[in-house]
Amino acid sequence: MNNETINMSISPVVGPALLSKSNPVFCCYLFWSSLLILKMMLMALLTARQRIKTKTFANPEDLRVGKTSDVRFNDPNVERVRRAHRNDLENVLPFLLMSLAYVACGPHPLTAKLLIRIGASARLLHTIVYAVLPLPQPTRAFSFFVTFGIVCFEAIYVLIAAVKYI
Amino acid sequence: MNNETINMSISPVVGPALLSKSNPVFCCYLFWSSLLILKMMLMALLTARQRIKTKTFANPEDLRVGKTSDVRFNDPNVERVRRAHRNDLENVLPFLLMSLAYVACGPHPLTAKLLIRIGASARLLHTIVYAVLPLPQPTRAFSFFVTFGIVCFEAIYVLIAAVKYI
Amino acid sequence: MNNETINMSISPVVGPALLSKSNPVFCCYLFWSSLLILKMMLMALLTARQRIKTKTFANPEDLRVGKTSDVRFNDPNVERVRRAHRNDLENVLPFLLMSLAYVACGPHPLTAKLLIRIGASARLLHTIVYAVLPLPQPTRAFSFFVTFGIVCFEAIYVLIAAVKYI
Numbered sequence: 173m174n175n176e177t178i179n180m181s182i183s184p185v186v187g188p189a190l191l192s193k194s195n196p197v198f199c200c201y202l203f204w205s206s207l208l209i210l211k212m213m214l215m216a217l218l219t220a221r222q223r224i225k226t227k228t229f230a231n232p233e234d235l236r237v238g239k240t241s242d243v244r245f246n247d248p249n250v251e252r253v254r255r256a257h258r259n260d261l262e263n264v265l266p267f268l269l270m271s272l273a274y275v276a277c278g279p280h281p282l283t284a285k286l287l288i289r290i291g292a293s294a295r296l297l298h299t300i301v302y303a304v305l306p307l308p309q310p311t312r313a314f315s316f317f318v319t320f321g322i323v324c325f326e327a328i329y330v331l332i333a334a335v336k337y338i
Numbered sequence: 339m340n341n342e343t344i345n346m347s348i349s350p351v352v353g354p355a356l357l358s359k360s361n362p363v364f365c366c367y368l369f370w371s372s373l374l375i376l377k378m379m380l381m382a383l384l385t386a387r388q389r390i391k392t393k394t395f396a397n398p399e400d401l402r403v404g405k406t407s408d409v410r411f412n413d414p415n416v417e418r419v420r421r422a423h424r425n426d427l428e429n430v431l432p433f434l435l436m437s438l439a440y441v442a443c444g445p446h447p448l449t450a451k452l453l454i455r456i457g458a459s460a461r462l463l464h465t466i467v468y469a470v471l472p473l474p475q476p477t478r479a480f481s482f483f484v485t486f487g488i489v490c491f492e493a494i495y496v497l498i499a500a501v502k503y504i
Numbered sequence: 505m506n507n508e509t510i511n512m513s514i515s516p517v518v519g520p521a522l523l524s525k526s527n528p529v530f531c532c533y534l535f536w537s538s539l540l541i542l543k544m545m546l547m548a549l550l551t552a553r554q555r556i557k558t559k560t561f562a563n564p565e566d567l568r569v570g571k572t573s574d575v576r577f578n579d580p581n582v583e584r585v586r587r588a589h590r591n592d593l594e595n596v597l598p599f600l601l602m603s604l605a606y607v608a609c610g611p612h613p614l615t616a617k618l619l620i621r622i623g624a625s626a627r628l629l630h631t632i633v634y635a636v637l638p639l640p641q642p643t644r645a646f647s648f649f650v651t652f653g654i655v656c657f658e659a660i661y662v663l664i665a666a667v668k669y670i
Contacts, residue, residue: 191357191523199669202605206662209598213655233641255396261427261593266375268601269434273368309399323379330372337365357523421562427593432541435600439534475565489545496538503531
C-alpha cells in the first residue's frame with residue numbers, strides 16, 4: 173500500500189498496478205475465478221441432464237426433446253441441482269466481485285492468495301456435496317460457511333481500507 | 339478523459355490509473371460495493387433464520403436441524419426473504435458490474451461518487467423494507483427505481499463513451 | 505503478453521494497462537457489457553408488465569397496484585419472463601466476469617473483440633426468443649450454447665495463462 177501511494181504523490185507514473193498480470197495475487201485470482209465460473213457453467217449442463225433424464229421441462233417449446241406432452245415442475249432431482257445453482261449465484265458471484273475489490277486494495281500477498289484458494293476450493297466442494305453426491309450435513313454447511321466467512325473478512329478489510337472515501 | 343488520452347499518445351507510460359487505489363472514485367466504489375456484498379451475504383443468514391424458525395427445509399439432509407420429518411416449500415416468511423435475495427441478485431450484481439465499468443470510463447468524480455453512494459444506499463433501504471420490516475408500497479418501488487435509474491444512466495453513459503469500439 | 509512482461513522486469517513503470525480506456529479491447533468490453541446490463545435491467549420491467557397484465561403479485565403489499573385481493577404465483581407468462589431473467593443471472597453475469605478476466609490476460613485483440621461481440625449478441629437473441637417472442641427450439645438452445653461455449657473457451661484460456669499461479 174505504501175509503495176504505490178508514495179509513487180503517486182511524487183509523479184503521475186504508477187508502479188506495478190494491482191489489477192494487472194504483473195501482480196501475482198491478481199493472477200492467482202484469475203486462475204481460481206476462471207475455475208469457479210467454469211464450474212458454474214457446468215451446473216447448467218447438470219440441470220439439462222436431470223431435465224432430460226426425468227423428462228421435466230419448464231417450457232412448452234422444449235417438450236419435443238423429451239417426447240413428453242406436458243410441462244412439469246417440482247421434480248426433486250431437477251430442483252436440487254437448481255438450488256445448488258442458485259446457491260452459486262448467491263455466493264460465487266459475490267465472492268468473485270469481493271475478491272476483486274480485495275485484490276485491488278493491495279492486501280498482503282500470501283494472505284490474499286490463501287483466502288482466494290481456500291474460498292474457491294470450498295465452493296467446489298459445496299457443489300460436489302450438494303448436486304453431485306449429496307452427503308449428510310454438516311459437510312455442505314461447512315463448505316458454505318468457509319467461503320461465507322472469507323467474503324465477510326474481505327468485505328470488512330476493504331471497508332476499513334476505504335472508509336475515508338465513504 | 340483528455341488527460342490520459344494525451345499521455346497515451348505521447349508515451350507508453352500511463353498516468354494515474356482509473357481502476358486503482360490512487361483514484362478516489364474507485365475507492366468510493368470499493369467501500370460501497372463491499373457494504374452491498376456484506377449485506378447480500380447477510381440475506382443467507384436471514385433465510386436460514388426463517389427456515390429454522392418455521393421449520394421449512396428444502397433438502398432431506400437438512401431435516402435433522404429442525405427435528406422435522408418432511409421437506410417443505412412455500413412458507414411465506416421464507417419465500418419473502420428469498421424473493422428479496424433474488425431481487426438483490428438481479429439488481430445489486432448488475433449495479434456493481436455497471437458501476438465498475440462506469441468508473442473505468444473516468445466520469446466526473448463528484449457525479450460518480452454521488453451516484454455510487456445513492457445507488458448503494460437505496461439498495462440497503464430496499465432490503466430493509468422488503469425483508470426486515472415490510473412497509474406499504476411505494477417505499478420498496480421507490481428504492482428499487484432509484485438504483486434501477488442509476489444503473490441505466492451509467493449504462494447509457496458508458497455506451498456513448500465507448501460507442502466507437504462497438 | 506510478452507511486451508508487458510518485459511517492461512515489468514526492466515522497470516516498475518507499466519506500459520498501457522489492459523484494464524484501462526487506452527486498451528481498445530477493454531473499451532469493446534465496456535460497450536457490450538453495458539448493453540447486456542441494460543438489457544438485464546429491462547427484464548425487471550418486462551416482469552412488472554406481465555405481473556400487472558395478469559394481476560399476479562407475489563407480495564401482499566403489492567396487491568393495491570392490481571386492485572386484486574390475493575397473492576398469486578405460477579402464472580405461465582410471469583414465470584416465463586422470470587425464467588429468462590434467471591437464465592440471464594446464470595449466464596450473463598459469468599460472461600461479464602469471465603470476459604473481464606480474459607481481457608486482463610491480454611489475449612489477441614481481434615479474437616477477444618470478436619468473442620465479446622458474438623457472446624453478447626447471442627445473449628440479446630436469447631432474451632428475444634425466450635421472453636419476447638417465444639420461438640420453437642433449437643433457436644434458444646443455439647443462442648444459449650454460443651455464449652456458453654465462449655465463456656468456457658475464455659475460462660480455459662485464462663486457466664492455461666495463469667496456471668503457474670495456482
